[in-house]
Amino acid sequence: MHHVQPQFPEQTLHVLTSDADETMLQRAKRARYPASSLKDVPANWKQSAFVCSNGEYQLAEQFRGLVRFRQADIRVDTPAESFALILCRNLVFTYFDEPLQRQVLAALSERLLPGGSLVIGKHESLPAKTTGLGPDPARLGFFLRA
Ligand SMILES: C[S@@+](CC[C@H](N)C(=O)[O-])C[C@H]1O[C@@H](n2cnc3c(N)ncnc32)[C@H](O)[C@@H]1O
Structure with a gap:
């Protein structure tokens, strides 16, 4: 920086x-x-x-x-702001069941600015048929918001 x-x-x-x-x-x-x-x-x-x-x-x-630091349960509480980059690794897409993954993903996607990126762990994947986010071919684990 x-x-x-x-x-x-x-x-x-x-x-x-x-x-x-x-x-x-x-x-x-x-x-x-x-x-x-x-x-x-x-x-x-x-x-x-x-x-x-x-x-x-x-x-x-x-x-x-x-x-800044915020104590929150991601299942029910995502911040109100919008972000250019969201890093979400080793929790949602590893430990949550698929309906909960979809629910949290929808909330995170809403918080991403157009063109922004969601980054997940390199051994993780998004639920099948996810829409509105596409993999960034140049960077493993990066998904771009349309
Ligand atoms: C395996 S660690 C991953 C931490 C970090 N993302 C990384 O990749 O190094 C999972 C973290 O998720 C937190 N966590 C567990 N359940 C959560 C929830 N429902 N909402 C938010 N955080 C949670 C845990 O306290 C822990 O710090």
Whole structure:
């Protein structure tokens, strides 16, 4: 973001994260990771976006400050705002039954801006005959809203 921001100073990144479990939200707020969790993060990103102490990496305050946290049960409660990108991995399309998957997918799709992307886990799939979202051929797990 700090490379992009100077080129587009009028753009601001808003990130909302949600989970039903307050403990998980507290953990996410701390944004501390062992080196092994960041093995796929490029070294220059690690250096510029994280602060390393005692072998742990914490996301720098300038990035943590962009994130809002919301406790919500995704089965019944999706945020009112619209998003360009929704990441929904390792919950809905792995653990929920198909009617519930369809119900949550409909709610998430409504919250996606036209042209926006829904990203699911690479081993997950959307329910058969899903309409209104098409796979992005260039990126595994990305579905674009028409
Ligand atoms: C397997 S973890 C996946 C976390 C993350 N998406 C990832 O891929 O690393 C599932 C998460 O879903 C949360 N969760 C379980 N049921 C939920 C619900 N009904 N609504 C929202 N979050 C839920 C759990 O607390 C847990 O943090």
